[in-house]
Amino acid sequence: MARKPAPKKPAPRPLLRRWALRLVLGVAGVFAFFVLLFSFLNPPTTPYMFAEGQRLGGVEQEWADWDDIAPVMARSAVAAEDANYCLHWGFDMAAIRSAVNAGSNRGASTISQQVAKNVFLWHGRSWLRKAMEAGLTPVIETFWSKRRILEVYLNVAEFGNGVFGVQAAARHYFGVDAADLTPVQAARLAAILPDPKRRDAANPxxxxxxxxxxxxxxAATIRADGRARCFEG
Incomplete structure (x- = not known):
């Protein structure tokens, strides 16, 4: 009686693909969990904030709830960084097209994208980081309100060397709480957001x-024309 041929061993590539898929799904699940968690729980820190704390020996940051931030601060940040914030779903396609035509990515990053980067990822220009940011942004837009996205943004944004969040920034530059910022002070803070380490809100x-x-x-324009309605209504 002829012996049956020994069964062939499975090729390693399908096995590697399965494990790679499991890894990707596992990472996606972890990110999804934290996106849902931070929709109601304030992030205790961020990767960049932690790294800066290690480098500097600590950072200035104190969480300010939405009702403890002057409304004009939110409008000023949106006007300076993402005027169409209420009109897009995470990506401002008109700004992206304009940036591509100009050969630059300056001005194309929305507040939602910055939250994805600041809260969940690392700073840098790698394609991996940009791809992960692009994947996270619509998830955040789906599960967070526009007001929540802006609240988190204002609390984790860097306003100076070791200064994070609008409450710490208001104290650092003007000696007031975030709730007491004047329109001019709020505009000054918004003006330094793109390059906070080299700009000074108190001595502009x-x-x-x-x-x-x-x-x-x-800030006055977007209030008048309704482009602030998604976070003020």
Missing amino acids: TQFVRGRSQAALSG
Whole structure:
């Protein structure tokens, strides 16, 4: 009687693909869990904030709930960083097209994208980080309200060397609480957001004064034309 041939061993590639898929799904599950958790629980820190704390020996940061932030601060940040915040679902396609045509990514990153990066990822320009940011942004937009996204953004954004969040920034630059910021002070803070380590809200250069004036005017405009309704309504 002829012996049956020994069964062939499975090729290693399908096995590797299965494990790679499991790894990807596992990572996605972890991120989904924290997106849902932070929809109601305030993030205790962020990867970048932690790294800066290690580098500097600590950071200034104190959480301010939405009702403890001057409304004009939220409008100023949106006017300066993402004027169409209430009109998009996480990606401002018009800004992206404009940036691509100009050969730059400056101005294309929305507040929602910045929250995805600041809360869950690391800073840098790698394609992996950008791909993960692109995947996380619509998930955040799905499970968080626009107000929640903006609240988290204002609390984790870097406003200076070791200064994170609007409450710490208001105290650091003006000696007031975030709830007591004036329109001019709020506009000054919004004006330094793109480059906080090299700009000073308390002693602004002429360039920062110009950006502050634009943020001040923009805050009034988006309130009047309804582009602030998604977080103020």
